[in-house]
Amino acid sequence: MSLVLIDDFLSIVLENKPLLDVRAPVEFEKGAFPTSTNIPILDDKQRHLVGICYKKNGNEAAVKLGKKLVNKEVQAQRVFEWKTYLSENPYAYLYCFRGGQRSGITQSWLEESGVSISRLKGGYKAFRNFLMEKSQELSTNTKTIIIGGNTGSGKTILLNRLDNTVDLEGLAKHRGSSFGKFISSQPSQIDFENALYYKLIQHSAQGHKHLVIEHESRNIGRVYIPEVIFENFNKAGLVILHTPLDERVEITYEEYIINDLAEYTTIFGQEGRVKWYENMSAGFDRIKKRLGSERYLIIKNLLAQSFAGSDEGHKEWIKILLSEYYDPMYEYQIKKSSLPILFEGNAQEVFEFIKNSEKSEFI
Structure with missing residues (x-):
């Protein structure tokens, strides 16, 4: 029986290859790859028991216990689940x-059931090491342009108009402020890192001359940019976006009031506004x-008055919060910055400056 091993990790990233992760759920939750699906061969309890056996009695005894725990009936169920997944993802690894x-x-x-699949040589550990080393x-070697500007300037809006960007806040599922938490929880630290590496x-x-990102601290909510990559990002030039205060109030109102209220209402129904x-x-x-x-x-x-009355009233406290x-705080950060x-x-x-910088050599 020929069981294929592959280590062309670069093609997995560039082609967004689907991945079948057979580790235990506790391992998957700690961190996995962006295109992976977890259908474990051992559940958390079984993995724990096999691990104890391995430490006490060695590999042979652990394998024997694993086969006992995953009996013929369990094996058949596992194979059925994997084959169902592979019927929808025939090119998965x-x-x-x-x-x-x-x-x-x-x-x-x-293979015994008639389905062939290639497995990653060195598994999760080897692939993650590749991602870390390649990203560093x-x-x-990549020139970075950082978009800065006062809160509410529309930096993310501008970022989304460009095609040579990485949206760090999008990957972190957090807008990087005290009010930046989304309803959906942030990824694990490892999930965030793997998504960033991808x-x-x-x-x-894609052959871009520059990488464009927003001006961020190393921490975005409870996840953080890996140290070496953060240091490399900050060997960069800063482009400052200026937006009038009234326009910034409107941008902030649209994002944090209108859009967030709509999302809360969609998910929580009538309780959404209160939440x-x-x-x-x-x-x-x-x-x-x-x-x-x-x-x-x-x-x-x-805030309380606007919540009880008209949503338009929120613009008053937004203006105070932004200006005062x-x-x-941002002026102080800019003065302190070495960028x-x-x-x-x-x-x-x-927008035009960044687009033109892709065609020139002056940055």
Whole structure:
């Protein structure tokens, strides 16, 4: 029986190949690859028992226990689930942690049932090492342009108009502020890293001269950009987006009030507005000390009044928050920053500057 091993990891990333992960659910939840689906050969309890056996009695005894736990009936169920997945993803590859026994057994059982699948040589560990090393290399050699600007300037909107970007906040599922949490939870740290590695490798393969990202701290919510890559990002030039305050209020209102309220209502129904209000209120509580007691009370009262009345009323506290809290903070950050400022302008001017930079050698 010929069981195929593959280690062309680059093609997996560039082609977004589907991956069948047969590790235990607890391993998958800790971190997996963006295109992977978990259909484990051993559940968490079985894996735990086999692990204890391996430590006490060695590999042979552990394999024997594994076969006992996954009896013929369980094996048939596993094979059925894998074949169902492969009927929808016929070009998928297979992996376990090190590409050894679990994926090898899976591969042989599928082969016996008439289905061939290739497995990753070295498994999850080898593929992740490839992603880390390749991404560090690419981030070292890629020129980065960072889009900065005051809160609400429309940096993400501008980012989405360009094709040589990586949306760090999108990958982190967080908008990078005290109010930036989405309803859906953030990915695990490893999931975030793997998704970022994929994007960096795919970006490089598209032949862009520059990588464009938003101005971020290393932490985005509870996940963080890997240190080496963050340092490489910050060997960059800064392009500052200037947007009038009234326009920034409208952008913030649209995103945090209109869009978020619609999402909360879609997911939670009639309770959605209350849950949204509680989330916003908690955001202000987190920055109470930095706001100062007087400003905190003013904004909280305006939030409560607007929630009970017209949504348009939210623009009043948004304007205060942007001009009196976020703007001074960003000015301080810019003064402290060592990043060279390459250009400043409005959205269209910044867009044209970045597009033109792809055609020239001056950056």
